[in-house]
Each structure stands twice: as C-alpha cells, then as structure tokens.
Amino acid sequence: MSFSTLSFEVKDHVATLTLNRPKAANAINLDLAKDLMHASIECDSPEIRAVVITGAGGVFSVGGDLKSFAEQGTSIGNYIKEVTTYLNAAVSRFARMDAPVIAAVNGVAAGGGMSLAIACDFVIASDSSRFTMAYTKAGLTPDISASYYLPRIVGWKRALELTLTNRVLSAVEAHEMGIVTRVVPDSELLSQTDELASQLTNGAKTAIGAAKRLLHSGWNQTLETQMENESQTIAKMAQTREGIEGITAFLEKRTPNFKG
Numbered sequence: 001m002s003f004s005t006l007s008f009e010v011k012d013h014v015a016t017l018t019l020n021r022p023k024a025a026n027a028i029n030l031d032l033a034k035d036l037m038h039a040s041i042e043c044d045s046p047e048i049r050a051v052v053i054t055g056a057g058g059v060f061s062v063g064g065d066l067k068s069f070a071e072q073g074t075s076i077g078n079y080i081k082e083v084t085t086y087l088n089a090a091v092s093r094f095a096r097m098d099a100p101v102i103a104a105v106n107g108v109a110a111g112g113g114m115s116l117a118i119a120c121d122f123v124i125a126s127d128s129s130r131f132t133m134a135y136t137k138a139g140l141t142p143d144i145s146a147s148y149y150l151p152r153i154v155g156w157k158r159a160l161e162l163t164l165t166n167r168v169l170s171a172v173e174a175h176e177m178g179i180v181t182r183v184v185p186d187s188e189l190l191s192q193t194d195e196l197a198s199q200l201t202n203g204a205k206t207a208i209g210a211a212k213r214l215l216h217s218g219w220n221q222t223l224e225t226q227m228e229n230e231s232q233t234i235a236k237m238a239q240t241r242e243g244i245e246g247i248t249a250f251l252e253k254r255t256p257n258f259k260g
Contacts, residue, residue, distance in 0.1 A: 001042060005032040007056070008039055013049040013259075014197045015042070015099075022057025027065035028112050030079065033086035040093040043101075049201035049259075051094070052193055053120060054104040055113075063111020063134055064143075087112070087144040091119045095216060098209025100200050104193040105171075106186070110134040115146035118153060118179055121212065124193045125171040126186040131179060132168040152219065153178050204242040204258045 001008070007018040017039050019026040026032075043051045055061055064083070072079040094101045103109075103120035111134040117123050125131075133150075135142050142150070142163060151159040154177045161167065174180040184192045200208070210233050218226050237243045242258050249256035 001038060003035040003039065005029075005035045006039060008042065010048065012198065013047060013201045014052060014194075015048045015050075016052045016054070017043075019053070019055040019061055022059070024065060024067075025059045025108070026055045026057070026061040026113070027067075028061060028063060028083065028087065029065040029068040030083050030086075033083045033090075036090040037086040040090040040097075043099060044093055044097040048099050049205050050197040051099050051101040052104055052197055053101065053116065054190075054193070055106055059107040060103070060105045060109040060117065060129070061113030062108055063113045063115075064140075066138060084143050091116070091145050094119065096213060098205045100208055100212070102193055102197055104189055105129045105131075105180070106189055111138075112144055115142065115144045115149075118149045119145045122181045122196065123179065124182050124184060124189065124196065125174065125180045126189040127171050127183050128186050129171045130168050131171075131174045132166055133163045134166050136164055137166045202258065204246060204256070206240055206242050207237050207246075210237060
C-alpha cells in the first residue's frame with residue numbers, strides 16, 4: 001500500500017513508519033491521520049514482529065496541523081472529529097496488536113505528537129528531544145489517548161500540571177517522569193532503536209501481545225477479575241507453540257526459537 005504523508009518500510013520483520021511532512025514539522029492533518037490508520041492495519045500482520053514510529057526532518061511531530069484546522073472555517077469541528085477518528089483507530093490498533101511499538105523521538109514531540117509517542121509501548125528519545133502537551137496553549141484539549149495514558153504514566157497531579165502549563169520537558173526530565181523509556185545520544189537514536197526492535201522480533205510475539213493486553217485491562221478490573229484473566233491467559237499461552245518452545249528451551253538450557 002502506498003502512503004502520501006509517511007514512509008512505510010519493512011525489514012527483518014520490523015515495520016518502520018516515518019512521519020513524512022517535514023516542511024510542516026510532521027504536523028498531523030487528515031491525510032496523515034488516514035495514513036497512520038492504514039499503516040496500523042498493515043502492521044497488524046503475522047509478518048510484522050515489531051513496529052517503529054519516528055519523524056522525518058529532525059522532528060517527531062508538532063501535533064495537529066492547526067493551519068489545516070483553520071482552513072475549515074465553520075466546518076472545523078467536523079474536520080477535527082474526522083481526523084481524530086482515524087488517529088484513535090490507529091492508536092487503538094497499535095495498543096492491541098501483538099507486535100510491540102517503539103516511538104523513536106527525534107526533536108520535538110508536541111501536542112498530538114507527544115500523545116502518539118506516549119501511546120507506544122516504548123519511547124526511545126534522543127537527548128536533544130523535547131516534550132510538551134501544548135494543547136491548552138492553543139485553546140485546545142488533549143486528544144488521541146493523552147488523557148488516558150499521561151495520568152497513568154506520571155500521576156494525576158503531574159499530568160494536570162503538564163497539561164495546564166504546557167511545560168516543555170527535556171528528554172532527561174521526561175525519562176525521570178516515566179514518559180520516556182530510554183534517552184540516547186542523537187547520533188545513536190536509530191541504531192539503538194533498531195537494536196531494541198531486533199531484540200523484540202526474537203521474542204514470543206503472541207505472549208508479548210497477550211501481556212500488553214493484560215496490562216491495559218488491569219487498570220479497570222478488580223484484583224480477583226484480573227488474577228482470573230492472568231490465570232486464563234497464562235494457561236492458554238502454555239499450550240501455544242511459543243509456550244511449549246519457551247518451556248522446553250528453558251529445561252534444555254538453550255535459547256528459545258520463537259520465530260519457528
């Protein structure tokens with residue numbers, strides 16, 4: 001499938017999505033929202049074992065394309081609803097697919113760019129990158145999962161502060177808050193992201209996906225319900241090819257082969 005606002009490359013079972021509107025600092029308009037949704041569908045494939053999302057031109061994304069918003073005139077509300085519908089579908093699929101998703105954040109991740117980054121399973125940030133919610137600065141409110149993920153990552157009070165003051169966080173500050181998984185030198189962003197992606201492709205994809213879904217569902221369940229979900233899931237995983245291989249490899253003191 002061809003995309004007009006992002007590049008999509010698959011190599012060694014890793015899909016790399018590069019937001020590609022560098023002249024607009026990878027701002028998210030309707031076309032990019034559609035491309036992200038269709039790319040998420042392409043990534044939800046047996047052949048894809050890890051996903052990387054990054055930005056072209058030294059910027060991850062400055063968030064929503066406010067210029068395209070303003071051009072809609074009185075139809076701005078409907079336009080934003082359409083944009084966020086596609087983005088929501090993409091974020092939902094990334095969260096629920098088996099393949100782990102890595103955000104490789106270069107430069108600025110603001111507004112919807114920050115929201116997209118924190119919705120990923122891992123966030124690898126270059127040491128010069130910056131994070132800011134930015135929404136209320138433009139008279140807007142968080143979207144595409146920020147109000148779900150941010151309080152869970154940093155706590156309610158800190159999420160409120162970041163959202164209402166739009167404080168700009170350095171990569172190190174974002175790491176200290178738990179927003180970022182790892183901070184790396186600018187020159188090593190792609191190599192370290194590739195290294196993590198390669199490591200993940202050798203993992204038990206089905207178990208990784210099931211573990212992701214367990215962690216997501218745990219926020220909304222009682223202790224007993226979640227423990228039952230865990231019991232059902234681990235019992236199911238133990239009967240899969242991956243589970244049998246993992247247990248056998250452990251007993252035989254060898255590295256498991258989850259790729260088959």
